[in-house]
Amino acid sequence: MELAYYSDYAVRLVNTEEPARNKDSLTSVEAVRELFGANGQAARRATDADVTRFRSVRARLRSVFEAADGGDETLAVDLLNSLLLEFPVSPQISGHETRDEDGKPDWHMHLADHPSNATAGYAAIAAMGLAFHLTSYGVDRLGLCEAAPCRNAYLDTSTNRSRRYCSDRCATRANVAAYRARKRLETERAADTGRSAETAQVTTPRTDR
Numbered sequence: 669m670e671l672a673y674y675s676d677y678a679v680r681l682v683n684t685e686e687p688a689r690n691k692d693s694l695t696s697v698e699a700v701r702e703l704f705g706a707n708g709q710a711a712r713r714a715t716d717a718d719v720t721r722f723r724s725v726r727a728r729l730r731s732v733f734e735a736a737d738g739g740d741e742t743l744a745v746d747l748l749n750s751l752l753l754e755f756p757v758s759p760q761i762s763g764h765e766t767r768d769e770d771g772k773p774d775w776h777m778h779l780a781d782h783p784s785n786a787t788a789g790y791a792a793i794a795a796m797g798l799a800f801h802l803t804s805y806g807v808d809r810l811g812l813c814e815a816a817p818c819r820n821a822y823l824d825t826s827t828n829r830s831r832r833y834c835s836d837r838c839a840t841r842a843n844v845a846a847y848r849a850r851k852r853l854e855t856e857r858a859a860d861t862g863r864s865a866e867t868a869q870v871t872t873p874r875t876d877r
Contacts, residue, residue: 674779674797677703678729679821681794683834685726688817694722703790714786721787725751729794733821736802736810744807748799755792815842 680703684694693699700718704711728751735744762778779793801823802810809824811831815838824831833839
């Protein structure tokens with residue numbers, strides 16, 4: 669498993685909450701376990717106590733994205749560093765379960781489960797994955813969706829750093845809204861022009877010949 673794989677852990681956790689819509693899907697230990705995906709062993713360690721702990725880590729990760737999205741690179745890095753210090757990772761070389769084309773072990777770096785609890789383990793992986801993405805691609809690659817009221821987090825992997833939305837759905841919704849806004853403005857301007865022309869005809873004095 670490559671380190672780049674872990675960068676999505678932070679996004680997954682942050683996006684369990686939509687503050688502007690007053691929605692929160694992180695309400696049970698089952699929801700916590702779903703965040704681990706295929707890592708069933710780590711998921712099974714989660715308990716009811718992890719729900720509150722996960723929410724606390726989520727708020728801190730969202731703050732990293734908010735700082736990055738707002739252009740404050742130093743703050744984003746400082747906030748992420750505090751998570752890295754509090755939740756250190758335990759890297760291991762893995763590969764016994766996979767083989768290359770020659771039948772040899774496919775050695776790669778793997779982050780071991782945290783010995784403390786499920787939250788600490790997930791937080792360590794999420795922070796490390798986000799740090800890997802940030803240092804590889806830049807702080808400005810961490811963003812929040814611009815399709816209001818959505819403020820989901822995303823990692824920009826576009827070639828020209830042009831991503832602005834968390835999903836194709838939000839991009840389409842924003843484009844449709846922008847199109848409708850332009851049409852309304854054009855209609856209003858046309859109406860104003862028509863009213864101005866009518867006013868000019870009424871107020872223009874007649875010239876007797």
